[in-house]
Amino acid sequence: MPFHISFNKTWNQEANLKNQCNVMESMPFINGKTVEILFSEDEIARRNQAIAEAIAATRPERLLILPILKGSFVFAADLIRALYQAGVALAVEFVTVSSYGSGRTSGNILHLLHDIQSDISGHDVLLIDYVLDSGKTLKFVSDLVWEVLIPSLSLCFWKNPPCIDR
Numbered sequence: 001m002p003f004h005i006s007f008n009k010t011w012n013q014e015a016n017l018k019n020q021c022n023v024m025e026s027m028p029f030i031n032g033k034t035v036e037i038l039f040s041e042d043e044i045a046r047r048n049q050a051i052a053e054a055i056a057a058t059r060p061e062r063l064l065i066l067p068i069l070k071g072s073f074v075f076a077a078d079l080i081r082a083l084y085q086a087g088v089a090l091a092v093e094f095v096t097v098s099s100y101g102s103g104r105t106s107g108n109i110l111h112l113l114h115d116i117q118s119d120i121s122g123h124d125v126l127l128i129d130y131v132l133d134s135g136k137t138l139k140f141v142s143d144l145v146w147e148v149l150i151p152s153l154s155l156c157f158w159k160n161p162p163c164i165d166r
Helices: 041-057 073-085 136-144
Strands: 005-006 021-024 063-069 090-092 097-100 111-114 124-131 152-159
Touching: 041 073, 041 136, 063 073, 063 136, 073 124, 097 136, 124 136, 136 152
Parallel strands: 063 090, 063 097, 063 124, 124 152
Antiparallel strands: 005 021, 097 111
8 A cells, every 4th residue: 555755844853763754654744735636646647658658559660759847757757758658769858938927826937947958840740738727838848849940749748737727
């Protein structure tokens, strides 16, 4: 049975490790907050495997995986692993885009913080993002990628939140 370890918000030097660390079998704590597990590890692995098999069925010859950091890194890593297990040869590049500036509220202006470091021309690009909110980030990066001579661009995101104002 999996377990989660949560640490108290503040560390008391006089308290022993047993008091600092609570082993939980249901709802984990992250940054002092209880979080709900939406999908099990097995459910995520099965879905990633299904996506990887669908991509493998298209027989991509020069596939380039392009995750948008930082949000997509765990999903992208899991999907890349599943693609490898499905026998898909690929290359990986990264971009980092921000619309937050110094605050925590998303703004309208996107900033490219880290650009692609190699020549991606001739590659079929799979652009990966964590969540489809407004679609602005995917459009911004898609427009940048289309400036390079690529045969195709596919989009993949982990989650599409319901009922958001786009």
